[in-house]
Amino acid sequence: MKSHPSNQNSSSDNKERFSSSGFIFAAIGSAVGLGNMWKFPYITGQYGGAAFFILFVVCLVAIGLPVLLAELAIGRGGRGSASSSFVKVGGQQIWGRLGMISVIAAFLIISFYSIVAGWTLNYAVSAFSGNLFANPDFTGQFNDFMSGRKPIVWQLVVLLLTGLVVVKGVSAGIEKFNKILIPGLLILLVVLMIRSLTLPGAGAGVSFFLNPDWSKLGAESLLVALGHAFFSLSLGMGAMLTYGAYVEKSQSLGMATLAIGGGDLLYAFIAGLIIFPTTFSFGINPAEGPGLVFIALPAAFSAMPFGALFGGLFFMLLAIAALTSTVSLLEVPVAYTMERWKWTRTKSVWIILFLCFLLGIPSALSLGAASNLNLGGKAFFDWMDFIASNLLLPLGGLIVTVFAGYYWKGAAAESGLTAWWFRLWLFMLRYVAPILVLFVFLHTSGVIKF
Numbered sequence: 001m002k003s004h005p006s007n008q009n010s011s012s013d014n015k016e017r018f019s020s021s022g023f024i025f026a027a028i029g030s031a032v033g034l035g036n037m038w039k040f041p042y043i044t045g046q047y048g049g050a051a052f053f054i055l056f057v058v059c060l061v062a063i064g065l066p067v068l069l070a071e072l073a074i075g076r077g078g079r080g081s082a083s084s085s086f087v088k089v090g091g092q093q094i095w096g097r098l099g100m101i102s103v104i105a106a107f108l109i110i111s112f113y114s115i116v117a118g119w120t121l122n123y124a125v126s127a128f129s130g131n132l133f134a135n136p137d138f139t140g141q142f143n144d145f146m147s148g149r150k151p152i153v154w155q156l157v158v159l160l161l162t163g164l165v166v167v168k169g170v171s172a173g174i175e176k177f178n179k180i181l182i183p184g185l186l187i188l189l190v191v192l193m194i195r196s197l198t199l200p201g202a203g204a205g206v207s208f209f210l211n212p213d214w215s216k217l218g219a220e221s222l223l224v225a226l227g228h229a230f231f232s233l234s235l236g237m238g239a240m241l242t243y244g245a246y247v248e249k250s251q252s253l254g255m256a257t258l259a260i261g262g263g264d265l266l267y268a269f270i271a272g273l274i275i276f277p278t279t280f281s282f283g284i285n286p287a288e289g290p291g292l293v294f295i296a297l298p299a300a301f302s303a304m305p306f307g308a309l310f311g312g313l314f315f316m317l318l319a320i321a322a323l324t325s326t327v328s329l330l331e332v333p334v335a336y337t338m339e340r341w342k343w344t345r346t347k348s349v350w351i352i353l354f355l356c357f358l359l360g361i362p363s364a365l366s367l368g369a370a371s372n373l374n375l376g377g378k379a380f381f382d383w384m385d386f387i388a389s390n391l392l393l394p395l396g397g398l399i400v401t402v403f404a405g406y407y408w409k410g411a412a413a414e415s416g417l418t419a420w421w422f423r424l425w426l427f428m429l430r431y432v433a434p435i436l437v438l439f440v441f442l443h444t445s446g447v448i449k450f
């Protein structure tokens with residue numbers, strides 16, 4: 001009889017729920033992070049400015065949104081963790097095991113994402129206090145900071161703050177935190193955008209950002225854009241799937257998907273309108289890579305009036321964006337261990353954070369004090385990033401698309417889409433997304449090169 005497993009399911013369903021706006025803010029909080037504020041601007045700089053931005057929008061809409069909707073629907077249908085939801089909506093055990101890939105990916109990502117989040121907190125504090133601008137050698141300052149113990153201390157602060165939010169639960173913790181900080185973040189972004197757009201020579205930065213250089217586009221930029229669309233929407237790591245499990249049945253997942261995608265683009269767009277005008281105004285090359293935010297931007301802030309204030313605001317904004325993402329990352333393994341081993345939320349949160357902290361130490365040190373912590377020329381940190389972002393993330397995405405596109409009978413009902421939209425969604429999930437995601441995987445894992 002069919003009724004037996006479904007009875008079992010309902011007894012192990014989670015009972016926590018988001019309010020409808022709370023869910024949108026929490027999901028935007030997960031999506032908007034260092035990816036939008038730190039990575040997006042420098043890859044846009046590298047791969048052709050506006051041409052890359054347009055490509056990114058296309059990838060986000062055509063591939064990212066269908067996968068996002070699939071994750072949300074599987075989560076809400078199953079009301080379990082990023083692993084069990086696949087089984088609870090009717091998949092075989094093997095899907096649950098495959099879903100564990102995302103739980104592991106989320107765990108690994110927290111261990112190194114929280115390190116970079118810690119840098120932003122350190123920079124916010126030292127910018128506000130004026131220390132950052134007391135010494136104009138920003139490269140030296142960054143290297144000094146990295147070679148000491150401070151990155152570990154700041155990582156610990158990030159993990160503790162994340163834990164304090166997640167331990168309070170879905171509605172009193174995660175939802176409340178995001179409902180305050182995500183609108184707050186938008187206000188800070190707009191203030192900084194106005195500041196940077198009114199700098200002398202800002203126009204050159206705007207036109208770099210908004211005038212397409214099509215000659216830089218190619219297969220490589222397509223794969224980078226696609227990979228980033230995935231990362232930016234927090235896909236492939238069970239984060240959206242886990243949040244989906246807390247969404248009310250009455251909420252429209254289609255509308256939520258559009259709102260989350262739109263929010264993610266908006267925050268990235270404004271970040272671009274802060275970073276490019278600022279760097280161009282001070283004659284800094286925007287394609288400087290990862291150091292752009294921690295070395296080039298402090299130089300720009302130090303040269304502007306009230307630089308300590310604006311610089312401090314900028315780094316605080318990065319820290320907020322990062323924290324709303326670490327919160328959603330942590331919820332993935334927390335939901336999993338609460339369900340699997342019947343741990344209490346408190347126990348799950350602190351045990352997982354402790355393990356993330358331990359795993360984070362070699363990552364943090366490998367970029368500074370212990371630069372010998374590398375394998376085959378790649379630092380421990382870069383290995384973690386590579387394994388999680390380049391291997392596990394596309395794999396996790398592939399599992400979601402194949403499951404929802406080919407195996408899941410209840411996809412139409414749970415998605416709530418009308419017949420026409422459902423057909424389009426299914427087409428993207430079946431034929432377009434898996435092939436492109438497979439290419440991203442082959443590219444990021446180094447199997448194919450351009």
Ligand code: TRP
Nearest residue numbers: 031033034035036232234239325
């Ligand atoms: N989307 C986040 C950003 O843009 C990073 C991220 C990737 C993420 N995957 C995630 C955050 C999963 C939370 C959960 O920075």
